[in-house]
Amino acid sequence: MISIKGLTKTVQNTTLLSNINLELEPGRILGIIGPSGNGKTTLLLSLCGLLPFDKGEITVGDQCIRAEESGANSETLWAFRKKSGIVFQHLHLFPHLTVLGNITEAPVQVNRKNRAEAEDEAKVLLQKLGITQHMNKYPEELSGGEQQRLAILRALAMNPEVLLLDEPTSALDPIRSGDVRNLLREFAATGHTVVIVSHSLRFLRGIADYMAFMGKSELIEMNTTENLLNNPQDDRTKEFLHHSELN
């Protein structure tokens, strides 16, 4: 479950996020679209507690964080960060750790899990995405698609309530994209929430329950995927979709 109320973020007189309000029930996948530089990634960073904001509050699962807690090194912030996992566009895998190490590092270091136990859990995840054979390799030895699946598994290993993905299609390997889609669906089906920022309407149409359009630092409109794509209300959404479909 995600609930955002009046989220506002300004940096040096530039408004990055202006009064964003958003509600998303558990088990749903939300796709966010919009032109580049309109605050989509900023919104994701705020959602996982990596970016302090000026006004409003965000609730993920049962953990709420208010603006004043979002910057300080507070216990609330650390608890909040655990609620969501993020997969960056450029993945940022840990180059000095093996595939297995990338997945187990946080469970072992943060949750104080026994390493063998963490590795067993990781192997189950690896099997789902068909990269078990690579578990002792280093990230650079993997293909782009494998690296992306690894990044998703690394986030999932911490059992977040919410998974955030920034432009996953840029590294997606079309043959294996089905695996990723299934994994995300399965994750959502168990009561989790997924938010995907993407340019690819095709990818989102196939996976998202809801879609939201972000204009300049604002959340212009949000609707079910079907409604937003076929019956956009706002002119800015219409124009964006028009151009996107042309591409």
Add this chain to the structure above:
Amino acid sequence: MRQGKRVGHSGTTILLITVCNFLISGNKILSGVLKPKTFPATKKLILCSLLFVLHSLTAFSEPVLRWGGDPSGGAPYVYSDPANPQSYTGFDYEFAEALAREMKMKAEFVPTDWESIVASLQRKEFDVIIDGFEPTEDRAREVLFSKPYYLFRLQLTVKRTDKLITTLDDCKKHQKTVGTLVNCAASRLLEQGGYKVKAYQDPVGAYQDLALGRVDAVLMDVAGEMFYARQNPELKAAGTPFQTGAYIVGIRKADTLLLAKVNTAIETLVNNGTVERIFRKWQLWDEEQVKLRTVKEPAFEMTNTKLNWSEGLIKLLKAASVTVLLAFGAMIIAVILGIPLALGQSNGGPLTRAACTVYIEFFRGTPVLVQLLFLYFGLPVIGITLPGWLTAIVGLGLNYAAYESQVYRTAFQAIPERQWQVAYSLGMRPLVAFRRIIFPQAFRIALPPMTNDFVALFKDTSTAFAIAVWELATAYRELANATQSYLGIGLVVCCYYLAMSLPLAHYARKLEQKLHRKSTGILSSGTDK
């Protein structure tokens, strides 16, 4: 003596006269033809006076007697006059002036380094050595000796509180360390006698270390002892002066003509009382000096230290192990201390940041040699007295920490901010994120420059000679100066250094390759929007 110098100067003068005359007359013509006004008289005056000054500086110069001495801590021989630091003073300075005057020459002082003074003479940096120079058998092979102009004796000095040592024999009996000057009659006497010796570059350091308890006794010429030890309330003379030696003028083997002139001049100066007047002024005249009138040949009892190669190699090996100790000790300090410095400079508050920057710039911006001297002689002033080897480790460590901090800083900055963010999003606290995620990656980037620094540090340990640490470079200077075998021992010393630094470079490369095999570069250095 350089006769050519005078000719050269005269030639220059003639040329200058011609040029100046031309300029003046030429200007007259020009001003007469082109301008109605006359050429300004002041300019003419300036040119004329310039001409006069140049002419008087060069044309009347006498033949020059260039003499070499070490003014660093060289009192009362030759040293910077504290009352007038632009010029020098000392009994050798006055003697050299008197000697040159007697020879109808002009004395020109060439400051040099005591330890390699014979080598400098051979390189013709000056024509004679006048610096409390004693005749020894080994020097006799390289240098001509004049008649003595002063007869010195040796004096043993101990701490005022010392009850144990009254003679040199006591030092041997109780295994005490005796400090002295490098490459002098006393140091040879001690080395011959198998004493525990610590050789200093200058007498100040030796007596200072005696007062601080870093050595147990100091043996030095009475002249040095008079000047540096007698006024020090913490020190006292042990026994009476002993073992007469002579100060003579050292001259290159080929300059026999100069030797004859110098000897004649010394004879005159001794007989007409000039020498007595100079040494009385410095309170160094005693009944012993009467013998100067009768001594014909410079006698030397101080025997030569001949190089025994197998012993020499072992001595160098011992020194090399000190070098290894210094390098490793200093590197450990540098590697550890560099971390808080780097963190403080990049992540600290304004005050921490400023303090770290001041530290780093101070240690990078001043010579490590000066820092070592400062630590060795400066710290005891505030009550911290470290032995030489420890001072060298701490000093080099503090110095290299400044460099390591910059290596770390660059390495950390090369790790993308997103790596921190990923770690935080996985719930890792800053310390865990640093230890498990950031540090291992930064280390791989920092390793090659750190290896470089370590090799550089190995070589920089040689600066410890300044604070009388007996490491490889000091051992080289000592052995080579004592035997004049700069080339042979030098090659051996270079081999020792290479034997230490090459394996180091090799293992560092191995480690780099190992880390590199694990993974190369930063996986995705691209930036997210």
